[in-house]
Amino acid sequence: MPHSRSSAPSRSPMAIAVRRALGLSLSGALLGLPMSALAQDDGVESETVVVTATALKVAVPLAETPRSVSSVQREELDERNVQSLDESFRYRAGVLSGHYGADNNTNWFKVRGFDQATYMNGLRLFDPGYYEWTPEPYGLESVDVFKGPASILYGEAPSGGLINAVSKRPTAEPRGEINIQAGNRQHRQLAFDTSGPVTESGDVRYRMVGLYKERDGDLNGTDNERYYFAPSLEWDISDDTELTLLASIQKDDGVPENPFKLAYGTIQDTPFGKVDPRPTMGRRTTTRTSAPR
Structure with missing residues (x-):
């Protein structure tokens, strides 16, 4: 009974040499890439690491926080000359502030569409009505907004999120x-x-x-x-x-x-x-x- 056998086409010595040359060049490029990246990092100064304890109640770098948190640091408060707490987050996504116009005795916030809860150094500030305690921005080191549900860490809190003001230390x-x-x-x-x-x-x-x-x-x-x-x-x-x-x-x-x-x-x-x-x-x-x- 006749049998048919298919044989792989033979490669020429030139094709084999080109393939080996390409493999060696790619390997050299991959090996050289981390070295050049490390050499470049040595000449670049690292940026200031922003640390917050609002999301986890322990000091964690903001970049490593697994929740959505925005922080306004003292430098930005000074640059924008913030005069009231609700002026802090005028340039942050997901936060609506001052939506009822000027008010010199109440801070107005909405976080993700809900009225927020305000905290001072992790402790709740309860407002009895329209005349609430308004923290002085000059006495703050930073102001954080925690977006999303936070009842596991803070107890009773609105679904949209909360505001946490941090005093100067x-x-x-x-x-x-x-x-x-x-x-x-x-x-x-x-x-x-x-x-x-x-x-x-x-x-x-x-x-x-x-x-x-x-x-x-x-x-x-x-x-x-x-x-x-x-x-x-x-x-x-x-x-x-x-x-x-x-x-x-x-x-x-x-x-x-x-x-x-x-x-x-x-x-x-x-x-x-x-x-x-x-x-x-x-x-x-x-x-x-x-x-x-």
Whole structure:
């Protein structure tokens, strides 16, 4: 019975030589790539690593956090001259702030479409209504927004997310600054920030932040005057134990803005005429907040 046998075509010596040459060149390129990359990395300075404890309640680099977290650091707060907490996230995705207009006694946020919960150093700030405690931005080191459900870590919290404000902490290096501002709407501000070691070994550190500012509101007849003082102390008890004491006192005195006006009587005629939309409907209020933590 006849059999048919198929034989592989023979390769010429030239084809074999070309194939070996290509293989050697590719191997050399792959071996040389990591070396060149390492050589390039040696000449590039690494960027500052942003660390946050909002998502996991432990200090973790932001790039390694498995949840959606945005952080506004002190440098950005200074560059944009943030005057209220809801101004912090005007350039962050998923956060709507100040959506009811100017308000000098309430911070307005929506995170992923839901009203948010506000925290200070991981502790909940409960607001009894429209007159809530508004943290002073000058006394903050950073502001984080945690996007998405967070009840596992923070208990009762809205589904959209939460805002966590982080206070300034004592620094190992001596530092100090005086801040003077003047601007429109009769804005005037005088503040100071000083920090450094208390002992020669540096195991005890302090920080004191103080501020006075006043400013007229966007509506006629509204204004706000604020006094703020926040001392803090940090002590390295051992290599593994650190004690941090934070305290702050804040007083606000002014006429709050009330942008909630009915269309009937402002833009729509009534039998009694119209209400002038320029003046405020509020009255002078004084808020004192003392928050040792």
